Amino acid sequence: MVTRTSLESLNILIVDDEPNIRRALQALFMPEGHTVFTAENGQRALEYAKSQPIDVLICDLIMPGLSGVEVLQQIKRLHPNCVAIILTAYGTIRSAVEATRCGAFDYLQKPFDIDEIKLTVKRALEYRAHTQSLPSLPQEKKKTDKHDKGAASLYDNPLRCISPAMQEVYDIVERAADTRATVLITGESGTGKELIARALHEKSSRASGPFIAVSCAALPETLLESELFGHEKNAFTGATTAKPGRFELAHNGTLFLDEIGDIPPLMQVKLLRVLQTWEFERVGATKTTKVDVRLIAATNHDLDAAVKEGKFRQDLYFRLNIVTIHVPPLRERREDIVPLARHFLARFSAQNRRQLTEISPEVEALLLRYSWPGNVRELENTIERAVVLADPNEKTLSPALLPASIRHFIA
Numbered sequence: 001m002v003t004r005t006s007l008e009s010l011n012i013l014i015v016d017d018e019p020n021i022r023r024a025l026q027a028l029f030m031p032e033g034h035t036v037f038t039a040e041n042g043q044r045a046l047e048y049a050k051s052q053p054i055d056v057l058i059c060d061l062i063m064p065g066l067s068g069v070e071v072l073q074q075i076k077r078l079h080p081n082c083v084a085i086i087l088t089a090y091g092t093i094r095s096a097v098e099a100t101r102c103g104a105f106d107y108l109q110k111p112f113d114i115d116e117i118k119l120t121v122k123r124a125l126e127y128r129a130h131t132q133s134l135p136s137l138p139q140e141k142k143k144t145d146k147h148d149k150g151a152a153s154l155y156d157n158p159l160r161c162i163s164p165a166m167q168e169v170y171d172i173v174e175r176a177a178d179t180r181a182t183v184l185i186t187g188e189s190g191t192g193k194e195l196i197a198r199a200l201h202e203k204s205s206r207a208s209g210p211f212i213a214v215s216c217a218a219l220p221e222t223l224l225e226s227e228l229f230g231h232e233k234n235a236f237t238g239a240t241t242a243k244p245g246r247f248e249l250a251h252n253g254t255l256f257l258d259e260i261g262d263i264p265p266l267m268q269v270k271l272l273r274v275l276q277t278w279e280f281e282r283v284g285a286t287k288t289t290k291v292d293v294r295l296i297a298a299t300n301h302d303l304d305a306a307v308k309e310g311k312f313r314q315d316l317y318f319r320l321n322i323v324t325i326h327v328p329p330l331r332e333r334r335e336d337i338v339p340l341a342r343h344f345l346a347r348f349s350a351q352n353r354r355q356l357t358e359i360s361p362e363v364e365a366l367l368l369r370y371s372w373p374g375n376v377r378e379l380e381n382t383i384e385r386a387v388v389l390a391d392p393n394e395k396t397l398s399p400a401l402l403p404a405s406i407r408h409f410i411a
């Protein structure tokens, strides 16, 4: 049933608060000789994951306690090669798409059928076997090697979009790039804000310096502080050595603070001070550090509203918002959909050694009709999934390779 990637049986972890689903999946995989762990919540799942390797994670998206995405992120940290499939109820597709961004191979909408889950696990394992044999994964490099110029990847080669709305964005990028002005990039998740931040850096005279990206939402307050400002040895339990923060690492370059709307109030005060003086202290330090950094921030929240509700400091908002660039959602720039789809098709076909070079007219029509709540990221994931699911000698992307949510979308 499941294609093994090694001679050993697989360790499969099933996390769902519905006992029937746990039982059904266990009954499906156990007879194949796999070791199946079942957990009714995220906490229990993490206990398993800490004590044994996990090859496959099948996890419900919405559960009491830790969410499926949180479980996925923590298990991926423990077992980076684990393949994850998210189970989702009707109406939570958007979060499921987000889950694929956090490393899930795919998502399945409940009620799913047994063949569908078997096929998805099989494809996920084939994909894992294949990608593990590739020399390097540009997708993985992009989050870690932002300032490594040697790490040229397709990610560094985004498509120049053709829509008038994006022409306006590129125009502001050209004008604002080579200044010290702080830029606030707004737009829904997955629209390409980070790429715009990189373009601002690459077109500036700081281009030979580092580009450092931090996702403010990913870290709890205490970690965020030491991540941004660094810490001295023994500043807190576990700080066995001194460590520079992202501001220091970005010296003479650009610091990109993603999801700035999520930073907690105390950090907002600290950040404001840095933006006024470009000075700060590492956690536990008495000495002040000064840096030369260009700051770019991004948000997918309405910061104006957050200021009015008292959740985001107005003075910090003004400091960040010297130049604003709004990246429109994909549904408002449909001219970009097909060129982007072709761009991703070429990229993923090459990466996966597939032959797909064409998109059928039916697929074009479906892509143009769909609303793309996850924006360019969702389109990218859709095309990657289609490429992985295609037969090795298929040349044209056909509707059958698209998820049902796109094929049956009603505008």
Ligand SMILES: Nc1ncnc2c1ncn2[C@@H]1O[C@H](COP(=O)(O)OP(=O)(O)OP(=O)(O)O)[C@@H](O)[C@H]1O
Pocket: 155, 157, 158, 159, 160, 161, 187, 188, 189, 190, 191, 192, 193, 194, 195, 196, 258, 298, 299, 300, 343, 376, 377, 380
């Ligand atoms: N013009 C483009 N060409 C190629 N890829 C693109 C383009 N625009 C966006 N993408 C891809 O879409 C995905 C989402 O882009 P990005 O991470 O920049 O979005 P974002 O708006 O910063 O998302 P979030 O708010 O969730 O952080 C990335 O994988 C990026 O490579």
